[in-house]
Amino acid sequence: MVVEEIGLVAGAFTTAALLPQVWKAFKTKSTRDVSLEMVIVLGIGVVFWLAYGLMKNDVPIIIANALTLATVIALLYLKIKHG
Amino acid sequence: MVVEEIGLVAGAFTTAALLPQVWKAFKTKSTRDVSLEMVIVLGIGVVFWLAYGLMKNDVPIIIANALTLATVIALLYLKIKHG
Numbered sequence: 001m002v003v004e005e006i007g008l009v010a011g012a013f014t015t016a017a018l019l020p021q022v023w024k025a026f027k028t029k030s031t032r033d034v035s036l037e038m039v040i041v042l043g044i045g046v047v048f049w050l051a052y053g054l055m056k057n058d059v060p061i062i063i064a065n066a067l068t069l070a071t072v073i074a075l076l077y078l079k080i081k082h083g
Numbered sequence: 084m085v086v087e088e089i090g091l092v093a094g095a096f097t098t099a100a101l102l103p104q105v106w107k108a109f110k111t112k113s114t115r116d117v118s119l120e121m122v123i124v125l126g127i128g129v130v131f132w133l134a135y136g137l138m139k140n141d142v143p144i145i146i147a148n149a150l151t152l153a154t155v156i157a158l159l160y161l162k163i164k165h166g
Contacts, residue, residue, distance in 0.1 A: 003135065003138045003139055006131060006134050006135045006138060007131075007132075007135040007139075009131050010128055010129075010131030010132040010134070010135050011128075011132075012128070013124055013125070013127045013128025013129075013131055014124075014125060014128030014129065014132065015128075016124055016128070017121050017122075017124040017125035017128055018121060020118040020120035020121050020124065021117070021118040021120075021121040023118075024116065024118045024121075025116065028116065030115075030116050031116055032113075032115075032116055033107065033108065033111065033113050033114055033115055033116035033117050034104070034116050034117060035103040035104040035106075035107045037103035037104075038100050038101060038103050038104040038107075039100075041096055041097075041099055041100040041103065042096070042097060042100035044096045045093055045094075045095070045096025045097030045098075045099075045100055046093075046096075046097065048089060048090075048092050048093030048096055049090075049093040049094075049097065051089050051093070052086065052089045052090040052093050052143070055086045055089060056086055056090075060135070
């Protein structure tokens with residue numbers, strides 16, 4: 001497996017990781033145990049990773065963090081909605 | 084700000100993101116709304132990012148993911164303990 005592929009697999013997993021959390025929050029309408037600070041700090045971090053990926057022209061980092069940003073925004077919406 | 088520093092800031096945020104979640108789970112002893120699948124898939128992804136960082140000798144990625152792996156393991160322990 002080449003390095004770029006390892007990065008894409010890594011990005012696939014860390015991006016996919018938030019999906020079951022978003023789905024759980026959507027389904028149960030309960031986010032009491034989910035930390036709002038986690039979602040916010042993660043969002044800020046992902047924006048920086050995106051900038052880093054763009055500056056290094058590192059495709060796996062760009063793709064992974066663009067997608068993660070979308071799921072972070074979805075989770076933030078659900079957390080604010082359900083508290 | 085140089086590219087490497089952007090990466091370190093990014094890593095600081097995404098690594099720090101899990102800390103309030105771990106703290107919340109530790110303090111409330113409640114992880115019902117936290118997705119176990121999220122924790123497991125995130126853990127797998129972080130191991131791949133670590134491999135990617137090591138193969139590219141990319142210091143911000145190595146440091147960030149080594150630390151994140153530790154917090155993921157802590158959260159996994161709390162999730163399994165409290166359900």
